[in-house]
Amino acid sequence: MIEYTEKIREIAKKLLEEGTVDAFIGYKKGSVPMMNEPVLVRDPADVDVLHWDSNCGLNLCNYLTGRTDKVGILATGCNSRNIVTHVIENQADRERLYIVGVPCTGVINHRAVKRAVKGREITEVVEEPGGERFTVKGPGYEETFEKADFLQLNCATCRHRNPVEYDELVAEEVPEQQAVQAFKDVEKIEQMEPQKKWDFFERAISSCIRCYACRNACPLCYCPTCFVDESKPQWVGKSIDPADTMTFHFLRAYHCAGRCTDCGACERACPVGIPVRQFTKKLNKDCIELFDWEAGLSLDSRPPLDVYRKEDPNDFIR
């Protein structure tokens, strides 16, 4: 996707020069391999800092919350769905947005790359135009990998690579992945005995340090005060007692029910590698099964937990 960079700069420049937008939100190349930094550009002269490649893994929709200016923003499939959700939830005004759609072929799983080079230092990752392969360089070695083998787990099972809502696209749409089995991991957990399931969750969160990177990387978490930060009453203890940590993770996931686009930003942000998507994904699966719903696909329909429909399933009432 590195070839999008030039086009993105060109579009941003035009939008800023013509005054279509006051600011443009994109990425600049990071100072660390496989880590790009979200950036806000105001001056058309600065558009050359903008960069795009397969390491743009944070969700830019985060940066829309509370803005009142006219902004241009890059949006992949999942990011565009979050923007739609933001608009539906009155966190962004569609009229003030200029969405530059990025047909996405997926974000590289930087942890898997690190594993593949056996933990050796990585000094540079070079992506080939077209983006099918990338080369990892470090002291005394150089290895080339197929991107398809190193996609973030959410990208590997993504069914919405193309933006659903945009004003302009940076490139032709990419083919959507066919015959994706998105929920195999969730099914595995669903089939576990209760005790095994509990053990799985306990193990999953055992390394949590309560830094809230997962929550803060999530565009859905825009509450002025999160329930974990409330002090009157205090809902959750602040220590690393597993009961409190578990409460945080589960409640966070439930707050995302019917809203999560599985963008993977939470899992990518976690400094200790917790598979946080396992919590939200179960609820995504439930939403498909119960309400035939995937978040953020249209500006015209509200999320299932936000509306009442006569045909809503009610088998649980007996």
Next chain:
Amino acid sequence: MSAKIFSKDEWAGVLEGLKDAYEVYVPVKEGDFHNFRPLKEGTRPSFEFQNTRMSPKFLTEPQSERMFEYTLDKNQPDAHILKEDEKEIPPRAVVGIRPCDAFAFQLVKRNFDTPRYKDPYWLKRYEATTFVGLGCNDPCETCFCASAGSGPFDRKGLDVLLYDLGDAYLAQPLTDKGEALLEKTDGGKEADEASWKKAQGLTRQVAGKGSRRVSTDKLREKDVNALYEAPFWEDVAFSCINCGTCTFLCPTCWCFDIQDEVQMLPMVGDRMRNWDSCMFPLFTLHGSGHNPRSSKTERVRQRFMHKLKYYVDKYDDGIQCVGCGRCVQFCPVNIDIREIAEKMNAL
């Protein structure tokens, strides 16, 4: 006592032997990364690491610790009386700590051990700990220890320094505590001339590679208000999501919060001390509801001003950072303290 040399074959036994006299902490591989863990039965120490994911600061400041317990039951004679949580802190040894992380304890000590205030929790643990460092043959790309008052083989804050010579460790005692530890080790032999030469060669070789330089030399002379009002803070803070990754991974961030956790039936409570982070809005929220650092730009500025200016001015002894590079490596949005230090230094 002079330096000792231990072959790697006997190393596991040496660590095991130390358990008689110390609670021993070693690097352990957990999934994709290493962390320091107590050496227990079944623990597999692993010294194949650049640095641990979490800094070893938990050794003196656990993420959560109970300070007091109490009962609120008025029928109890000791109702509302805080009782200190008595802690047994046996002698401990952390083996394999990187020089940057060991130096961090010296920086943090400035806050916990002052002429006026002595933090008993921190100090008790610090004094009980013997720091056995492991020189860095292969410093990370993201670290800049040599620009932060430390270095790959820096000795500050260490009791013993280990040199990894490939098939053996050369253990050099640096303090009485270090000598005492080496005396308690089984096996090993006195370090010979050849090993010393090898260790010196290693130090030169690593120094020759050179770590990234970060300029901090002008921070002291800068006007604090000018830096505070610098035009770049909004840009620097734009991408920040205000999580606690940088501060929780940082070996020199030491802020904590004290909280009462009370439960009903029976009405008892614990007074806890937990790590806190200046990145969190709650960090400065007043009881009145006012928050003097209500925006993320203010919080981001605080973090960097604290480390790179306020400390520099307060102690006149360098920055409150050892250049371990954890925040650089694991910030989810790639905010890089090296670049910010350069910006501040160049203002």
